[in-house]
Amino acid sequence: MNFTLSEEHEALRDVAKNFLSKEVNFSKLLVPGATVEQAGYDEMWPKIVELGWPGIVIPETYGGLGMSYIDLAMIIGETGRYLASAPLFGTLAGAWAIEKAGSEKQKTDLLGSVAAGQLKLALAVSDADGNIDGEKSDATATESGGSWQISGSKSYVVDAPSADKIVVMANTNAGKKFFVVDRKAKGVTVELLKWRDITRQVANVRFDKAPAELLPESKADTWVWIRNRLYLVLAAESAAGIEKALGDAVDYAKERVAFGRPIGSFQALKHQLAELKGMSECATAGVHYAAWALTENDPKAAIACAMAQSYASEAYRDTTFRNIQVFGAIGFTWQMPNHLYYKRARSNAELLGSSRHQREQIIQMLEKDTSPLAA
Amino acid sequence: MDFNLPGENDPRRIEVRNWFKAHPKATYPQMAKQGYTVPHWPRPWGLEADPELQLIIDEETKRAGIVPPHTYSPIATNQCGQSLLTHATDELRQELLPPAIACEQRWCMLFSEPSGGSDLGSLRTTARRDGDHYIINGQKIWNSMADKAQIGVVIVRTNPDVPKHKGLSIFLIDMKTPGVDVRPIMDMTGEEPEYNEVFLTDVRVPAKRMLGKEGDGWRIVMEQLQTERMGMTNPGAVWGFGPTARELILGLIQTDKIKDPVVRDEAAKIYVEGELLRLLTYRNLSNRINGKPPGLEANIGKMVASPHGQRMSDLAKRTQGPAGMIEQPEVLPLPDKDYGLFANWDYSYWFGVAATLGVGTQEILKNSVAERVLGLPRDLDPTAGVPYKEVARPQLKAAG
Numbered sequence: 136m137n138f139t140l141s142e143e144h145e146a147l148r149d150v151a152k153n154f155l156s157k158e159v160n161f162s163k164l165l166v167p168g169a170t171v172e173q174a175g176y177d178e179m180w181p182k183i184v185e186l187g188w189p190g191i192v193i194p195e196t197y198g199g200l201g202m203s204y205i206d207l208a209m210i211i212g213e214t215g216r217y218l219a220s221a222p223l224f225g226t227l228a229g230a231w232a233i234e235k236a237g238s239e240k241q242k243t244d245l246l247g248s249v250a251a252g253q254l255k256l257a258l259a260v261s262d263a264d265g266n267i268d269g270e271k272s273d274a275t276a277t278e279s280g281g282s283w284q285i286s287g288s289k290s291y292v293v294d295a296p297s298a299d300k301i302v303v304m305a306n307t308n309a310g311k312k313f314f315v316v317d318r319k320a321k322g323v324t325v326e327l328l329k330w331r332d333i334t335r336q337v338a339n340v341r342f343d344k345a346p347a348e349l350l351p352e353s354k355a356d357t358w359v360w361i362r363n364r365l366y367l368v369l370a371a372e373s374a375a376g377i378e379k380a381l382g383d384a385v386d387y388a389k390e391r392v393a394f395g396r397p398i399g400s401f402q403a404l405k406h407q408l409a410e411l412k413g414m415s416e417c418a419t420a421g422v423h424y425a426a427w428a429l430t431e432n433d434p435k436a437a438i439a440c441a442m443a444q445s446y447a448s449e450a451y452r453d454t455t456f457r458n459i460q461v462f463g464a465i466g467f468t469w470q471m472p473n474h475l476y477y478k479r480a481r482s483n484a485e486l487l488g489s490s491r492h493q494r495e496q497i498i499q500m501l502e503k504d505t506s507p508l509a510a
Numbered sequence: 511m512d513f514n515l516p517g518e519n520d521p522r523r524i525e526v527r528n529w530f531k532a533h534p535k536a537t538y539p540q541m542a543k544q545g546y547t548v549p550h551w552p553r554p555w556g557l558e559a560d561p562e563l564q565l566i567i568d569e570e571t572k573r574a575g576i577v578p579p580h581t582y583s584p585i586a587t588n589q590c591g592q593s594l595l596t597h598a599t600d601e602l603r604q605e606l607l608p609p610a611i612a613c614e615q616r617w618c619m620l621f622s623e624p625s626g627g628s629d630l631g632s633l634r635t636t637a638r639r640d641g642d643h644y645i646i647n648g649q650k651i652w653n654s655m656a657d658k659a660q661i662g663v664v665i666v667r668t669n670p671d672v673p674k675h676k677g678l679s680i681f682l683i684d685m686k687t688p689g690v691d692v693r694p695i696m697d698m699t700g701e702e703p704e705y706n707e708v709f710l711t712d713v714r715v716p717a718k719r720m721l722g723k724e725g726d727g728w729r730i731v732m733e734q735l736q737t738e739r740m741g742m743t744n745p746g747a748v749w750g751f752g753p754t755a756r757e758l759i760l761g762l763i764q765t766d767k768i769k770d771p772v773v774r775d776e777a778a779k780i781y782v783e784g785e786l787l788r789l790l791t792y793r794n795l796s797n798r799i800n801g802k803p804p805g806l807e808a809n810i811g812k813m814v815a816s817p818h819g820q821r822m823s824d825l826a827k828r829t830q831g832p833a834g835m836i837e838q839p840e841v842l843p844l845p846d847k848d849y850g851l852f853a854n855w856d857y858s859y860w861f862g863v864a865a866t867l868g869v870g871t872q873e874i875l876k877n878s879v880a881e882r883v884l885g886l887p888r889d890l891d892p893t894a895g896v897p898y899k900e901v902a903r904p905q906l907k908a909a910g
Contacts, residue, residue, distance in 0.1 A: 137512045138796040400887035405880035413814040420789035442782045494778035508756040
């Protein structure tokens, strides 16, 4: 048993931190009226590729680094801490779909290209009502003469505008399957949304008889396998974002003087900040546990991932909300970065279903198998 | 990183289990000889056990049907006993520690006072030197086990001429000394009293029973209160004891009460928090194994755990409706195992009110997390630097 990070994990995290602290610059985003177009999505990507991040958890057989989910959580945490704008979420998500459901040839070709930094991806699963687990999908795939076409739409697709290919979850006669579509193919329309979190590209995608390539190993459990990993990614972003928002609030409370004292000496603020510290520790512990469980293929991995996401997303929302309260009115202005974190937190709590939704999944898993409840 | 707890086949566990098999009715003195009552203490008292071995010994002790020493005699085997290793003379150690680790003498803390509450440093009990003795006068309160203990660890004021935290000293008194009067306090649960008040009237204590030197009292008490309870690995309903969120979910599933959508979500929330608290506790254990000093993380853990336990018992209680207002009802089914003092949801619920009062109130705990972990400025205490005798005048004058 060893519940703490190794020196290697900490070193990896510090490399990412060091890189992102120099690369990420909010100056263009903090101009009122800024949109995700000013987030510099394309500028940072070549450097991220150089660091090998797109292929970090892609198995070595397919040209990736084959590192663990704990390693991944170290890096993703830092991208969350700095709100790095880059199509990493979409590329990881698409790559997981291909890893789980693709043929050997697709894995060799597509994952190899991702790892080499030549292919960016997005994963389209959400429907217009926000449902990501539904039996039905707003997109349907049909086969004729051995080739597939998709029609319909997918919503809230992260990183779709940057992606070269989009992996789509669509209905077929034989249930939900995953397909790969060229973003530039005829019949594919990507419509960038005015998403409140301007550090992240989110788009709707419409398909009109768009040519699609089936990932033939799509099975009933494919989506849950991917979803667990996406929970980890968002939770890792959130947990590190909590540390950042809390740290900023604490620093400000030490500096800002009112009524002759630093405002951080008032118990009303102290107690709030202490509570957030407790939440921050819990969120981080949950992320580490989920990352470990996925790495070890632990039977409790699905519960661990749902726990991490449900807790971290709510704690992130609470922390960023109170962060603005600690800063006072200045924290409510566009020119301060506080709102970027608040909006990221809110968005992280919506993109993969609500916290309540994840808690429902946890209870269902426990109802099916009560063994995790044995002391 | 490895989140697996020491397994059933862990060689150290097998060794401990074999010892208990060979000693089917093991007594505390036998366990003490083996180092099993205070495994975390240095030799020759303990085993210098790392937290993992402590966990194993704790689990195997319970499995053998024995109340763990840190539950039966917590003050002697844990918080206060340990501080004799650093602060006591050799003579005092030889006198008090052997019966302490054999659980033949139990100890109690005589810290809090009626007038002070959380502001322990303003305590009023005094000790006056009289030849090779001191004479103690005052009143203590909220002393658990004072009615059962043979030794009392009492903090008193030996010098009123210096600021309040500086004039304090600690004595180890025999609870049978004339002038020690222990009276149980009936708490709001109406169950067997957990707490006492202790009146000290002209109590003569030998000077050699002082722990450390005159004026060391505050520093030593702070150390004692920081000592982590390593046995406390379960996020139970009250201070880590009692049923946990796992038993809550199990009971709700067994009674179908989990089907109520509101109960369902609330229970899930509590379950998630309980699991994360477990991880925090184990991470603290790992930090100790990895040689990191016992930090202030324990404060964070307790700050989260106390209201967590209250919410947990509250949900269990609410599933009963009005039937839960009858004395000693069956609440939710509980798997058969040792829950310590808080063996059912009903008592956990009613006693749980005290979870955010005892061992430092929730508010003081938050202050300490804010000041000592986050580094926020300390709260103002206008009495902190003032000689105690000026502070102690009947009432403070209003500011200005």
